[in-house]
Amino acid sequence: MSAPFSPSTKGTAPVPLSVLDLATVGEGTSAADALHTAVTLAVQAETRGYHRFWAAEHHAMPEVASSSPAVLLAHVAARTRTIRLGSGGVMLPNHTPLIVAEQFGTLHALAPGRVDLGLGRAPGTNAATASALRRNLPRSGGAADFPEQVEELMAFLTGQFPAGHPYTEVHAIPGPVQSRLPGGVSATGGPTPWLLGSSGFSARLAARLGLPFAFAHHFAPQHTTSAVRLYREQFRASAVLDRPYVMIGVQAFAAEDEKEAYHQVLTGVISMMRTQRGQSALMPTSEEAAHHVFSPAEEEFVQGWMASVEYGTPDVVRDGLARLAERTRANELLITTYAHGRTERLRSFDLIADAYGMPS
Template structure:
């Protein structure tokens, strides 16, 4: 399974580069258009040699149309041939482990050997929405039970509950015995130390959310590496970090799109998530001093500019963190700008045009 995790380095990139997709819906646009952009992005990523394309689970956010990763991944699988596809991630506390095992067993049957199952312990939404998803009054129950839920999911995926277990006669179908590639590799996702330590103890690959928890990145990666125990999956740690990055032909244009993303984050932090503002809306917004401070602070953790400036920023981040892979979250208001950003990044690293 190690080969399914460690990717091939393309062009002059020091580590594999991948795509994190939030299926962003910009103001004046629709979810249908955002999903079409995701298909175009997946095709571009495959053609230019990005290693994987992950979709993140979010709920009750009008500007993020990725509430159903398994559905989107099935659609992307039908439009691609080589690129790895996965969840970045599925929020395990929101779902019964058997349901996830069935969904990703189905995806593995649709796209054998190129599906990743990234799992998070956060709800990916606010408390009320989490309660509606889980149908329970105890909102912290799912996160607190994450290790037990993970163990149950793994047994469903491997179809190996021991005799006498209440679930020993239950099978997640399609499952490993019905396909040549077994089950999808499991990744643990996190923005703090809990999942970092757990991933290390279990010998699993770890993906860290640097794009919204940059100050915790190095401590979490250190904890992961210190906690790591070799397993059947990995003989040494493998850490991926997700980073917000946006390239444009002109640095000023990249900054305009990054400012729009910062305004969207400001609205989210205030409990008023909406569609991604256009660059024009972001520039026209009347920021208070505190709001201006917030957006500038958020933008400081984004790598943006011309293709060469983005390359320098990504290379510096990799050196500082020692990450084994960089996964780029490049939110743009329109599909054209978003696709252009990834094309420019591929050009900056001399990625080849693959057939």
């Protein structure tokens, strides 16, 4: 299997552990604080032996500052040396494939051999904002267009459009065409494409294209088993990947005190409830979460959401992650902490690394 899938993790983790960050903005903090925390987390993750640091694309959400993954990742690339960096993901219908190929080609030129390009088909926002993002795009951005967009993007990444394609002479730069020019020099390879998904649609597409697949177990746990099975059953080897590779996205939070872990996770749950009601606001503090009075409908939402979150003391979280990896036969786990506390979130990743005996 190629280098992008060879873990650098040392220690007792049964599968590589990676980080997904949303640059969450909590009450009493700013977007600048959240972005600086994301960079700090990436540096810390590299030091502790996490395999990847991914940033997510979201829009029009005051509690999430990661609207421009490529910009954030460029900042992180300048402050790290070995950890793989990527998008989790770029919401491709919001962009033209050429723009994405150029952005991530630039990242690859800056950090050769360690850039991932995770692609999703959801807008990462509400309908009005999605319309504003896509107003000048030639496609509708619907599910029927997504496979075509992915294939066009991959052609820009490789410089290999089929004969007669209208973009045969269009090149993403920085990109593969530079290595074929007289005297041209470029970094070998390019960004590694991934497909993200929360259902069977992306699982089937990832399998057909022979791409690694990252499944969003943290918000679609009811589909995890079926989607992963579908991907493995239908997988076709490609130039990117010779056999299936599954990374499972999971929300986890570790603290010395189980109650503190619960209240930190609860800040994210409350934020998610508000977002779904169209009431986006900065993420509440753990103190506010601890004193929130939930309606019966909210209680049901909390119980359903928390059922797929691994939280508690470090050993409890480690055991929960191990069970998830074993149940799904995951090749890798992508851990996210959707919570308020900056210090507590950074500490959580340290505690998880400690529980696995990863480098310190």
